[in-house]
Amino acid sequence: MTPEAAARQQIDQKLTQAGWVVQDLKALNPSAGMGVAVREYPTDTGPADYVLFVNRNAVGVIEAKKDAAGENLTDVERQTERYAAAGLKWRKEQTPLRFLFEATGQIIRFTDSADPVPRSREVFHFFRPETLAAWAAQPDTLRGRLGTRMPALPVENxxxxxxxxxxxxxxxxxxxxxxxxxxxxxxxxxxxxxxTAVYRLLKFGQARRILFLVDTRNLGKQAHQEFAAYTPPDDARKFTELYNVQRLASSTIDPHSQVCISTIQRMYSILSGEPIDESAEDVSLNEIRQAAGQQKLVRYNPAVPVETFDFIVIDECHRSIYNLWKQVLDYFDAFLIGLTATPDKRTFGFFSENIVAEYSYEQSVADGVNVGYDVYEIVTEVTQRGAEVKAREWVDHRDRATRKKRWAETEENVDYTGRELDRSVVNLSQIRQVIQAMKTAVETKIFPARKETPKTLIFAKTDSHADDIINILREVYGQGNAFCKKVTYRAEEDPDSVLASFRNDYNPRIAVTVDMIATGTDVKPLEVLLFMRDVRSRGYYEQMKGRGVRSLDADGLRRVSNSAEGAKSRFVLIDAVGVEKSLKTESRPLEKKPGVPLKDLLVGVAIGSRDDDTVLSLASRLVRLDKQLDDKAKARIQAAAAGIPLGELGKALIAAVNPDAIVQAALAAAGAKGITRSEDTLLPEEIEAARAQRVAAACAPFDKPELRDAIENARREREQLIDHINLDTVVVSDFSEQADAQARAATQGFAEYLQRHRDEIAALGFFYEQPYRRRALTFDMIDELHEHLARPPLMLTTERLWNAYARVQASQVKGTDRRRQLTDLVSLVRFALGLDGELKPFADEVDKRFQTWIFRHNAQRGTAFTPEQTEWLRLMKDHIASSCSIGRDDFDLAELADRGGLQRAWGLFGKELDTLMDEMNRELVA
Incomplete structure (x- = not known):
């Protein structure tokens, strides 16, 4: 058989597999099937190797070539086009044939000439006649729709x-x-x-079916839940109400499904004929090493033709698509869309370096999407150096699978290293020391203010290792079974329900896993990761660290960790096996100088400390502080920074030291000087100059002492130093001379502050303009004054001020036994300015003035207010006592609304109501 004949035989076989009836011209029967491929069909430029007929209409042509070294099918594309444009014998239409194939026995290339820019591509197999019929019936092609029919993306949410x-x-x-x-x-x-992209491709691109490819069953389940929860921006219905989503659990793809979620293992099984081990879908491909003898090639499956999917979305594509598994992606004629947080060179190469979006971990921390992390190290003697068990020692011997023990002597000396721990040798003391060290560190150094153990995830080496850790955790923490759980695919308890409880409930506080939560699974409340296993893969390690990076608001964190204050602002990676040192990780802790005070970092960058460690450490602190502060504190810092928000200050520092951006800046600077440079020819001094310029711009705001003070003051307000080291005892229980001195300093500082800031704070204008004030005192004005006083360096709350005056001028202070309210600050200001001779609660003063006012008012009216009117006036007086003033809007508040609100008050007082309110605001407060 000649090479040409051998190639034709293989082409015939592939056409037949795809549902074509292959015929010679002399045996032509156009009704023999929906699709007929006719060999050596005559055209006016010579016989075409194959002409394809669908429903009796000629639609395509195949140019066949022999399998030979150096045979390049792209070289014969013009020949295919010539046959497609030629006149076919017995065909009336003169339009060129649309579907063009070049094929050998091994390779097939295809061009759809109806595409906007027709471009050939290699396909695994011929398409079915039904597919070409469906494409021919459409007004435009998929690629045409992708270029013209995709509307602007709604950016809300x-x-x-x-x-x-x-x-x-x-x-x-x-x-x-x-x-x-x-x-x-x-x-x-x-x-x-x-x-979001899949929805738009289905709706606007009119894709027929999309494959969402994962590498563990758990990730498939999670993806299915997210599809079910997704509501598109232009339709109130859920995604699964609009489109059929199938999570593949067998070898049959639902013909009505528009989204198919499958593990790559199951799809490989379908296409290779290799029976699937159900447990293989539970383990990431990072953990699977396929034996050479088990590797089978993917082959054509008529039930799942190559055109089954228009797009394949590959989740965690850094680990799923290489070696044996790549055949799945080579099989389908589909656009490939990769998703990953941890790409490597292999990933970039596979996707032809077409990175359509890049959002790094550092950027996500700066944006508040994720949180930064600190590394805490635990090293034990056995972990570091190993140990030796002497011959003839009586020890337990445990079966790895059954965990059955037998008590027996060792036959020879056993030396083991830290790497052999929990595999060939188990040292329970080593596990116990690590767990105890973690407990102590978390309670005294990492989260000392917490009353409960933060949500913690421990990575174990094996399932047996996880069991050992669980037992020792419960022992060290003195807790029961609910406190910590094993979450692995081999766990007897349903792993999904345990995972849901770990994510949403108080217990379990600690989870131990080998593989199930290592990648892709969200547990936002996680604040501690303990590595008790080393990891060889850089990408896998990054994914494991990623379990802790998810941000979480204050309410969400408190739901599972009651004593947490504020939003999740960081997580801590506890390294008990040297995993940080054994790998050079892509993402790194932004915090490089954890022991340097924030104040010193601020002054450092102002003076000129511009190294990466200092800049990134300051950035990390600012981003973390931005999560912790309330809106008022953030507003003060933004005002001091000339309108730049605190979070943006941190993001600017991170961006300034971005190596790629520095190179681009250096190239731009060289170009501005008329110097032609590439990344390879840039001089070190040019790169350093660009870096210095970028860092100087990002650090410039910190030259202002008022900004540095605002940031440091905000931090001091937020944090308290808890001293667990120095124990205290009671020596004297009485007021001391020192306490009196502090009280006098507080009252003096208060008076000086009022004088110094009289023109800056609205509330002070009210008092200093007495008796000719121009505006009423409002609660917001008092609140603003209180904010100023409570900040460093004064730190004078209303309660503290009241107590200071009670200590210094006890005879002139009344109501010391009552709880202070914010409006008592009015009385404090009046007393400090000498407007009142004694200091008493604001409500008492309002009561006194109300009695005087209503008595005078009744006398002037000639008739007293009615009992109901008087009761309403008392209600209005009480509101003034707690809020400094009253207006029409206040009648919507509960204590007034419950009595009938503004409508009832107007019915009692009529037009006189506004006049009465104005009088009360003026006379009860002034």
């Missing part, structure tokens, strides 16, 4: 990084780029982004 990812992807698809990579940090919402 999308983060900037998600908008960038979807728009970047759609731009890439419009340019007919077959592979696109979305690099988004863990926690930035990759799956939500992907579902």
């Amino acid at each position: 999308l983060r900037d990084c998600q908008v960038s990812a979807v728009t970047g992807l759609e731009k890439s698809l419009a340019q007919n780029k077959p592979r696109a990579l979305i690099h988004m940090a863990t926690g930035a919402g990759k799956t939500f982004t992907a579902i």
Whole structure:
């Protein structure tokens, strides 16, 4: 058989597998099937190797070539086009044939000439006749729709990084780029982004079916839940109400499904004929090493033709698509869309360096999407140096699988290293020391203010190792079974229910896992990760660290950790096996100088300490502080920074030392001087100059002492130093001379502050303009004054001031036994300014003035207020006592609204109501 004949035989076989009836011209029967492929069909330029008929109409042509070294099918594309444009014998239409194939026995290339820019691509197999019929019936092609029919993306409820990812992807698809990579940090919402893109491809791109590919069953389950929860921006219905989503659990793809979620393992099984081990779907491909003898090639499956999917979204694509598993992606004629937080060189290469969106971990921390982390190290003697068990020692021997023990002598000396721990040798003391060290560190150094153990995840080496850790955890913490749980695929308790409790409930506080929560699974309240296993894969390690990066608001954190104050602002990675040192990680802790006070970092960058460690440490502190402060504190800092928000100050520092941005700045600077440079030819001094300029600009705001003070004061307000070291005893229980001195300093400082800031604070203008004031005193004005006084350096709350005056001028202070309210600050100001001879609660003064006012008013009216009117006036007086003033809007508040509100008051007083309120505001407060 000649090489040409051998190739034709294989082409015939593939056409038949795809549902074509292959015929010679002399045996032509156009009704033999929906699709007929006719060999050596005559045209006016010579016989075409194959002409394809669908429903008796000629639609395509195949140019067949022999399998030979150096045979390049792109060289014969013009020949295919010539046959497609030629006149076919017995055909009336003169339009060129649309579907063009070049094929050998091994390779097939395809061009759809109806595409906006027709471009050939290699396909695994021929398409079915039904597919070409469906494409021919459509007014435009998929690639045409991607270029013209995708409307602008609604940006509501999308983060900037998600908008960038979807728009970047759609731009890439419009340019007919077959592979696109979305690099988004863990926690930035990759799956939500992907579902947004999938929805738009189905609705506007009219995609027939999309494959969402994962590498563990747990991730598939999680993806299915997110599809079910997704509500598109232009439709009130859920995604699963609009489109059929199938999570593949067998070898049958629902013909009505528009989204199919599958593990790559199951899809490989379907296409290779290799029986699937159900447990294989539970373990990440990072953990699977396929034996050479088990590797089977993917082959054509008529039930799942190559055109089954238009798009394949590959979740966690850094680990799922190489070696054996890559065949799944080679099989389908689909656009490939990769999602990953941890790409490596292999990932970039596979996706042809087409990175449509890039959002790094550092950027996500700066944006508040994720939190930063600190590293805490635990080293034990056995972990570091190993140990030896002498011969003829009586010890337990335990079966790894059954955990059955036998008591026996060792036959020889056993030396083991730290790497052999919990595999060939188990040293329970080593596990106990690590757990005890973690407990002590968390309670005294890491989260000393917490009353409960923060949500903690421990990575174990094996399932047996996890069991040992669980037992020792319960022993060390003195807790029961609910306190800590094992969450692995081999756990007897349903892992999904344990995981849900770990995520949402108080217990368990600690989870131990080998693989199930290592990647992709969200547990936002996590604040501690303990590594008791080393990890070889850089990407896998980054994914494991990613379990802790998710941000969480204050309410969400308090739901599972009652004593937490504020939002989650960081997590702590406890390294008990040297995992940080054994790998050079892509993302790194922003905090490089954890022992340096924030004040020193601020002054340092102002003076000129501009190294990466200092800049990134300051950035980390500012981003963390931004999560902890309330809106008022943030507003004060923003005002001191000339309108720049605190979070933006931190983000600017991170961006300033971004190596890629520095290189681009250096290139731009060289270009501005007329110097032609590339990244490879930039001089070190040019790069350093660009860096210095960027860092100087980012650090410039911190030159202002008022900004540094505002940031440091905000931190001091937020944090309290808890001294667990120095114990205290009672020596004297009485007022001391020192306490009196402090009280006098407080009252003197208060009086001086009022004098110094009389023109800056609205409330002070009210008092200093007596008796000719121009505006009423409001609660907001008092609140503003209190904010100023309570900040450093004065730190004078209303309660503290009242107590200071009670100590210094006891005979002139009344009502010391009552709880202070904010409006008591009015009395404090009046007393400090000498407007009142004694200091008494504001409500008491309002009561006294009310009696005087209503008595005078009754006398002037000639008739007294009615009992109901008097009761309403008392209600209005009480409101003034707690809020400094009253207006029409205040009648909507509970104590007045319950009595009938403004409508009832107006019925009692008529037009006189506004006059009465004005009088009361003036006379009861002034």
